[in-house]
Amino acid sequence: MTSPYPFIILTVLWAGVGVLLPIIVPKGPNRGIIQVILILTGVCCWLFWLCCYISQMNPLIGPKLDKYTVLVMARQWGNPINQTV
């Protein structure tokens, strides 16, 4: 099951950049510019992550791997396969 935590964490993180920071920008001649910069950064980066996350949520194809790579993966990343090769 998809856990909601990554979505919440990343959204809060970029909302912090794109919404919270523009509000607390100190007053000054460049305040408007800094606000625009922060909002654009927040939106772009959040959306970039979101696209990557959603595109992998429901994979249509799987990776095609070399046999030995698979064996190494299995051993290194847990779930080792007992075999005789």
Place this chain on the structure above:
Amino acid sequence: MGAMFRSEEMALAQLFIQPEAAYFAISELGEAGCVQFRDLNENVNAFQRKFVSEVRRCDEMERKLRYIETEVKKDSVNIPDGSELPKAPNPREIIDLEAHLEKTEGDIKELSESAVNLKSNFLELTELRHVLEKTQVFFNEQDEANGMDTAHKALIPEDHNVSIRGRLGFVAGVINRERVPAFEKMLWRISRGNVFLRQSEIERPLEDPQTGNEHYKTVFVAFFQGEQLKTRIKKVCAGFHASLYPCPSTLIERNDMLKGVRTRLEDLNLVLNQTKDHRQRVLVSVAKELQNWSVMVSKMKAIYHTLNLFNMDVTKKCLIGECWVPCNDIPAVQKALAEGSTASALYTIITFPFLFAVMFGDSGHALIMFLFGLWMILSEKKLGPQKKSEIFNIFYGGRYIILLMGLFSFYTGLIYNDIFSKSINIFQTRWYVNTTSFNPDEEVDEIEFIPKANFIGEPYYFGIDPVWQPASNKIIFLNSYKMKLSIIFGVLHMIFGVIVSISKKYSSIILEFLPQIFLLLLLFFYLVIMMFMKWLWYSGTLDGWDPNVVNKHGSSCAPSVLIYFINMMLLSSSDANEGCDVYMFDNQRLIQFVLVAAAFVCIPVMLLGKPIYIMCSRKNQPPKPVNNKSNGDVNQGMELDEVSNADIKEVSSTTHDEGGHH
């Protein structure tokens, strides 16, 4: 401005202006008119200053304007007073203005030259006509004196007539009236009284084609005897600036000539009137713009003169000026300077590095770039005054952008999971090796993971799953992902751009903004929505274990969004694999048809709406004067008639309003 009778507290201010913005900044300061610049180049010769060539160009334009003005005044064309004075022209408009002035000057010169030619021709013919008409009387008298009156002149044979004349030669011509007494005296002296001079005044003054002054003239005929006397008389005539005209000796020839001269005069008169009309038209249309042009050129010249008072920075990156300002006016000066050098490319501060990063996408290389940018910024003080090579100068000039590009590329590199083309496995890959689908003893080289069996069911938390890095079908997966990503960001950027360009006028909102945004939303944003639908609705995990059992949302039924979009535009139907739905949702084809139809309705509104609106609104109200917010523009359509002239003005003023937002 301060109080009239009290002196103002003054401050000596130093201005640092970028060379590119200097022109506009000084233009704005000039409009504000509250600073006095100090000459920082006092010991520099006027010819060695930086903007000498520009000042010269202005001088040349001023000369042309003066010439045009004298021509306009000569024809006593009224020069209308412009209600609003234009600002200095944009530097790129200077070239237009220059070319325009050059052309106008050439036109007027050509016109006056041809007018002078025609007029001198006209003068000659008029004088000849007078000569022929006036001499008629003299010859008649002479004939009578010879005992023949005109009545029986025709009866006398021609050769007899010639034999009488043969002995008496004559010269006919026209001379200025005030010279006549001296001329007469001179003739009498050189011929010892053997010349018989008859004269008759021309009643109306004749115009001199060169100067346009009017002179009273006199027709004369000098009778004499012998060739020697003839050459002498001719010399005297040349000395007195008398113009001599051929005059046939017989009555019939004279009459023929007179007739010919009269018809030619009539023709010439017609031509003269036409050229006069044409010239009048050209001058009137020039006169309308003349004041604006003069103001623009003088402002331009003043700006360059002021810039000549500035000092160039050692690195040639900056112009330094000093000026006295009343303390109360310092805010106004700051405002003017800000207006002169506003950056219009505000949003690209982020969008450019971001789009660069989407394409760059490698954290390792990005880190190097980031550090390079950081180094340049930190050692600004040391690097700034140094002499740099041309390429390094480019990097140095864009050091902040390089820093941002590095920063964003680092982020996109993490998302792409690419660090020097290697992936890192922070959150543990979501694909696992499943013994049910994998038997290590089997004799296969490659194993393809299937979502149903090997996928945990939850995406990698941050970025692309590292399992793809060694996969041989990595390209297939990443291409599909990155293509969608570029379309999504491209469309969003376009929508953002259109929204940013919104202006406050209702006409532009309805006729420009709405059709543009609808076109984008109905076609391209729909494409983006379809992409998300595909991502969310179709999954390989829904496939059955048996390849013959097809799930409608399984991997074999996943449609191509691109094909949907192409078919949508072509209004053709799509097809699907066996057992799958043709469309993603109910009534998709109908909805797509409506979207395309609505988008196509937007196109004519977008293209024709504004011009038609402007045309209609102009019919209802008199043309407005050119607005003064933008720097003055050069009117190119000068020779057109009044109405279309106004058209051009209005159109160009509206394009001025909207340019620069994009």
